[in-house]
Amino acid sequence: MSNAPSAAAPLLDAAALASAGRRPPAPFRIRLAGGSELVLHQLLRVLPGKRVVGAGTDANGERRLVKLFIGRHSERHWQRECAGIGLLAAAGIPTPALVAAQPLAGGGHGLLTAFLDGADTLLDGWQPLAGSAPGDAGATVLLAPAFALLGRVHAAGLSHDDLHFGNFLRHDGRLLLIDGDAVRRHGNGPLAEKTAARDLAMLLAQLPRTWDGHLDTLLAAYRQTNPQPPGKAALARALARERAWRLRDYLSKTGRDCTLFKMERHFDHFTAVVRTEADTLAALLAEPDRFIDAGQLLKRGNTCTVARVDLDGRPLVVKRYNIKNARHALSRLWRPSRGWHSWREGHRLHLFGVPTPAPLALVEERRGPLRGRAWLVSEYCAGTDLLALLDAGSEPPPAIAAALTTLFATLHRERVSHGDLKATNLLWDGQAVQLIDLDTMRQHASPTGHARAWAKDRARLLRNWPADCVLHRWLDARLPPAA
Known part of the structure; x- marks a missing residue:
């Protein structure tokens, strides 16, 4: 990356960035209200018509993380971002240092923070581990510091309205929290139970639901830094609300143009x-x-x-x-x-x-x-279907047995029925049992409707093997019961 502003890069303003949609023509220059210019060399995130985030250089040739607020409510978000960074810094919560915050020439607002060379996000570290077994030791070691950091935030009387793995940065062995726009102060003492439960649930909801039952180490890390953690009942209610909202939000995105x-x-x-x-x-x-x-x-x-x-x-x-x-x-x-x-x-x-x-x-x-x-x-899944793989005269190998137990416990807990649960629609890829052919899959709103559908799914799966064989008896004993 060049360390000096490039006159060859086009000079844009907030209106031009807003009209460029998802693909502003980087590199580009932008002028602050005071007359100095920034150069954005690399785009990191674009919210069309609202915000552009990128790596760039300031007028002195210093590398900066640049956040440009270009939407109709740019000043409000810019002010909240500045205030949130200040709150985190005052509480001793690691966050990239604020370098400058100024209006842009011709409208919009700019904010510069220290550029952390070589930094990546917690999400970058999590993605290779997302398919690992629930409670995987390596994944737990990776995630526990984020829960400990959230405990520190709550102990300082702060909350964060947008907790996800992408808002935690890893740099030189430290974990930092970003997105000051989402930070709020709630008095001088530890956070109230309801708000703390909401935040903690938001972070827990980033994990697959198969992790339920494997959260003790992560919650212990949170409790070590927050002397007043939310109770189990409050956390359970908050987690149910957060998961329901996240599911609705995510499924709505599958049918509309968005970042994903x-x-x-x-x-x-x-x-x-x-x-x-x-x-x-x-x-x-x-x-x-x-x-x-x-x-x-x-x-x-x-x-x-x-x-x-x-x-x-x-x-x-x-x-x-x-x-x-x-x-x-x-x-x-x-x-x-x-x-x-x-x-x-x-x-x-x-x-x-x-x-x-x-x-x-x-x-x-x-x-x-x-x-x-x-x-x-x-x-493409190169796995072998369970009808061809499993021996009717013996129990499944331990890895497949554990995968099947987790799979059906999760589907049953979430009231999901498949509709054609034959063994050829279950593929073992060496690490997990992959479920395919989802044409008639359904998540049921009522326990009664799910019970009827699960009874059919269960019976369909068991029909793949003779009722008197070892495998049939093993499955019948370990599958969630038919109502």
Whole structure:
């Protein structure tokens, strides 16, 4: 990165950044109200029309983390960010030092903090471990300092309204808390139980639900630094509320253009894709049938065709949801496609921490509001299905037994039914049991409805093996009971 402002970079203002959407033309210059200029060399985060965050240099050539507030309410957020950084610093909570805060020339506001070379986020450290077993020792060691730091925040009478792993920075062996805009003061003593429970629940909700029952070490780290932790009942209520909100929020994002997902709506088709995959999958989404025809056919049926395809050496699965006949077409016109249902439910399982091949993109044929065929693109799972893998005359190997126990306990606790729970829809990949074929999966609102659906799922799974065999008896004893 250059250490001096570049005259060749275009000079932009807040209006130009707002109109640039998600892709401002970095590098660019921006002028502060006092006349000095900043250069942003690298964009780190863009909230279209609201905020641009990047790595840059100030007028003295010093590297800075630059946050530009460009929206209609820029001054309010800028002031709260400045105040929050001040509150953290005054309480001795590690956070990048505030260097400068000034209005921008022509509108908007800028804020500069110390640039921490080599820093990454707690999220960066967590992502390689997210698929590990619940309570994994390495993951616990990684996460415990964040809970201890949150305890210090609460003990100082502060709260944080946006706690997620991306708001914790790791640098030179230290953990720092960022996003001063979300920091609030609540008096001089330890935080009230309700607010502390809300914050703690927010952080716990970042973990897969399979971690329930493996949280003692993390909560102990929090209690070591907060002399007045919330009680179990208050935390349980807050965690239930936070998880319900997070699920609604996340599932709503799967159907709209946002930071996580890119959506394109046209009269004749609709496309949804994980934003980070949009460029990579562009050719496949433009002609999914060409890739199916050139791929390895896994299933050819009246209602769906499934193929393993190769995209620049990367194996993927494309599932096309067919229309059988005119009557079938009429029955599907107004309803969300089965592809849409699988796309949404795959992301639901992802949030629950249930292993399933990651859904990457969806394409639907449209005629205005009317829907036709659909194509779902997912990661490829090279695992072996349990019907082929398991021996009816013996219990599952310990690793598979533990994975099955966790899988079904999680599904049952979240009131999720699969709808076609045959053994060929469960794949062992060497580390986890992956659940596939989510066309009829459902999360039930009522215990009664779930009990009926789970009884059918349970019976369907057990029918894969003779009732008098060892494996059948082992599963029957360990699966959640039918009501």
